[in-house]
Amino acid sequence: MNTFHLTNRISRSVAKAAWKKARGESVLPPAxxxxxxxxxxxxxxxxxxxxxxxxxxxxxxxxxxxxxxxxxxxxxxxxxxxxxxxxxxxxxxxxxxxxxxxxxxxxxxxxxxxxxxxxxxxxxxxxxxxxxxxxxxxxxxxxxxxxxxxxxxxxxxxxxxxxxxxxxxxxxxxxxxxxxxxxxxxxxxxxxxxxxxxxxxxxxxxxxxxxxxxxxxxxxxxxxxxxxxxxxxxxxxxxxPTADWIERQLQNVLLHYYESKHPQRWWLREVAVARYGAGRLHNMPLEEQQGTRxxxxxxxxxxxxxxxxxxxxxxxxxxxxxxxxxxxxxxxxxxxxxxxxxxxxxxxxxxxxxxxxxxxxxxxxxxxxxxxxxxxxxxxxxxxxxxxxxxxxxxxxxxxxxxxxxxxxxxxx
Ligand SMILES: Cc1ncc(COP(=O)(O)O)c(C=O)c1O
The missing domain is CATH 3.40.640.10 (Type I PLP-dependent aspartate aminotransferase-like (Major domain))
Structure with a gap:
């Protein structure tokens, strides 16, 4: 994601948060x-x-x-x-x-x-x-x-x-x-x-x-x-696991922290997703859902x-x-x-x-x-x-x- 797209996404998050606040809704529902x-x-x-x-x-x-x-x-x-x-x-x-x-x-x-x-x-x-x-x-x-x-x-x-x-x-x-x-x-x-x-x-x-x-x-x-x-x-x-997997898993700690825990996550998550989102680990890959090992x-x-x-x-x-x-x-x-x-x-x-x-x-x-x-x-x-x-x-x-x-x-x- 380039800087233009990232700035755009952050702006949208800020606007969404302001809209929620104005409606008396919680900006950050607990994750x-x-x-x-x-x-x-x-x-x-x-x-x-x-x-x-x-x-x-x-x-x-x-x-x-x-x-x-x-x-x-x-x-x-x-x-x-x-x-x-x-x-x-x-x-x-x-x-x-x-x-x-x-x-x-x-x-x-x-x-x-x-x-x-x-x-x-x-x-x-x-x-x-x-x-x-x-x-x-x-x-x-x-x-x-x-x-x-x-x-x-x-x-x-x-x-x-x-x-x-x-x-x-x-x-x-x-x-x-x-x-x-x-x-x-x-x-x-x-x-x-x-x-x-x-x-x-x-x-x-x-x-x-x-x-x-x-x-x-x-x-x-x-x-x-x-x-x-x-x-x-x-x-x-x-x-x-392979070194590639371990690296992704460590990066996922950062991704999830900024996505689910950081108090400013309503906009910081965009930065984390842009940086690490492509390497997101899925707990339940499709093959496991289909019963394949x-x-x-x-x-x-x-x-x-x-x-x-x-x-x-x-x-x-x-x-x-x-x-x-x-x-x-x-x-x-x-x-x-x-x-x-x-x-x-x-x-x-x-x-x-x-x-x-x-x-x-x-x-x-x-x-x-x-x-x-x-x-x-x-x-x-x-x-x-x-x-x-x-x-x-x-x-x-x-x-x-x-x-x-x-x-x-x-x-x-
Ligand atoms: C009830 C239950 N058993 C087993 C598991 C498997 O654990 P894991 O994801 O660490 O393999 C999970 C969750 O994913 C679970 O919710």
């Missing part, structure tokens, strides 16, 4: 992504762009893995380029093989079933409940077949799943492995322990929309020595991303606390509007990645009311059962309702 990125992360990303010779420094990665394991109360942690990759890297270590079945929620992200399908493992969908959007215990047992080897439960929107303990119990009775999808719930606790530690493995995401971010990234933890040995074997054969899927986390992870981890408790405090605004809103509040189960501490609410279907379809009345643009996770694709999922009636009616509110502003 949903990258809310834990700060100036220190930007400075770190900039510094690492000039330290190419250290991009494969194993010691930095190990420091992040050890810090994450310590903070999370886990024995082992392994860092990859995404939660999906961390999950995929653990399947063989869990003893799962092609032809096995795993039960997963019928309301999730396509990256989750993909990780199994790439390994030839079938996914069987079970319904969710509408208090925390976790697996519904009432229908779970009916989904178990002689081929079932594992249950994947999730803690969605940062809420600890309502039927967490009961699901763990059921899995134990049937001798099934438990995978905890904590991609949206890093730091949430149940009975004083961080989620992800009660199953056989737990995995976490530091993708750009999550409670902490390295733009893309993920960690898997386990407390089991044998499973850890299996993951380590896989990990040892996993390459780092990308050639560069299986990648471990390199040093610059681990360094960012370490920096984010230092701030995560404070940001999670802020999310919990801010939840009071939406609790109150639910009470006054007569909406159902999401459930915080006894002995749990959620992290409220987003605040999920069931609204009328037409309010999900057209969300201008939220901007006008509350100055926010809600998130729409999930618009399909297997976000963002329309794979058919049968007999999951609560999930059908969530698809029609669940919107989610931003938590940091």
């Amino acid at each position: 949903l992504n990258a809310q834990t990125l700060d100036q220190d992360d930007v400075a770190l990303a900039r510094a690492w762009l000039y330290k190419r010779e250290q991009w494969h420094d194993d010691a930095t990665v190990t420091r992040f893995e050890q810090a994450f394991a310590r903070w999370n109360g886990s024995k082992y942690a392994f860092a990859f380029m995404g939660g999906r990759v961390a999950l995929s890297a653990s399947l063989a270590a869990l003893g799962l093989r092609a032809g096995d079945e795993v039960i997963i929620p019928g309301y999730t992200c396509v990256l989750v079933p993909n990780a199994f399908h790439y390994a030839g493992i079938s996914t069987v969908y079970a319904d969710i409940e509408l208090d925390t959007y976790g697996l519904d215990m009432n229908q779970l047992e009916q989904r178990i077949t002689p081929r079932t080897r594992a249950i994947l439960l999730h803690h969605l929107y940062g809420l600890v799943a309502r039927d967490y303990a009961a699901t763990l119990d059921l899995a134990r009775r049937y001798d099934l492995k438990v995978i905890e999808d904590c991609a949206q719930a890093t730091g949430a606790t149940y009975q004083g322990r961080r989620v992800g530690n009660d199953g056989d493995i737990g995995f976490y995401s530091s993708e750009v929309s999550k409670v902490f971010t390295t733009i893309m990234g993920g960690v898997v933890v386990t407390n089991d020595d044998t499973i850890a040995a299996g993951i380590r074997e896989h990990y040892a054969q996993t390459p780092y 990308p050639v560069d899927y299986n990648r471990r986390m390199p040093a610059p991303i681990a360094a960012l992870g370490l920096n984010q981890l230092r701030k995560l408790d404070a940001y999670n606390q802020q999310r919990r405090t801010n939840a009071a605004r939406w609790h109150q809103w639910c009470n006054t509007q007569g909406y159902r509040q999401p459930l915080v189960i006894p002995e749990s501490e959620p992290v409220f990645l987003r605040y999920p609410v069931l609204v009328a279907p037409e309010q999900k379809h057209q969300t201008d009311w939220a901007l006008h009345n509350h100055g926010v643009q809600p998130g729409l996770w999930f618009k399909t059962h297997i976000h963002p694709v329309a794979w058919p999922v049968h007999h999951c009636h609560n999930a059908d309702q969530a698809v029609q009616q669940c919107i989610n509110m931003p938590m940091l502003w």
Whole structure:
């Protein structure tokens, strides 16, 4: 983009902001992504762009893995380029093989079933409940077949799943492995322990929309020595991403900071997009939406991303606390509007990645009311059962309702 076009775009942003102000609208509705990125992360990303010779420094990665394991109360942690990759890297270590079945929620992200399908493992969908959007215990047992080897439960929107303990119990009775999808719930606790530690493995995401971010990234933890040995074997054969990818990822830290977090982002985003927009990383490339495994899927986390992870981890408790405090605004809103509040189960501490609410279907379809009345643009996770694709999922009636009616509110502003 040349200077003329950039100046033009900035002028348009300034005019748009002035117009919104004049109409009494919020110039800067809170963004949903990258809310834990700060100036220190930007400075770190900039510094690492000039330290190419250290991009494969194993010691930095190990420091992040050890810090994450310590903070999370886990024995082992392994860092990859995404939660999906961390999950995929653990399947063989869990003893799962092609032809096995795993039960997963019928309301999730396509990256989750993909990780199994790439390994030839079938996914069987079970319904969710509408208090925390976790697996519904009432229908779970009916989904178990002689081929079932594992249950994947999730803690969605940062809420600890309502039927967490009961699901763990059921899995134990049937001798099934438990995978905890904590991609949206890093730091949430149940009975004083961080989620992800009660199953056989737990995995976490530091993708750009999550409670902490390295733009893309993920960690898997386990407390089991044998499973850890299996993951380590896989990990040892996993390459780092290319230098080109690492460079783009670091530039994406700057792009997202100026686009979603900087107080002057209403015009600075134009500069960031002009400078880095062409290298934008997409969390869900088309091939993954189509169920195809990308050639560069299986990648471990390199040093610059681990360094960012370490920096984010230092701030995560404070940001999670802020999310919990801010939840009071939406609790109150639910009470006054007569909406159902999401459930915080006894002995749990959620992290409220987003605040999920069931609204009328037409309010999900057209969300201008939220901007006008509350100055926010809600998130729409999930618009399909297997976000963002329309794979058919049968007999999951609560999930059908969530698809029609669940919107989610931003938590940091
Ligand atoms: C519930 C859930 N599980 C798994 C994932 C995959 O995480 P990642 O994007 O780090 O691969 C995501 C998000 O992208 C998610 O929302």
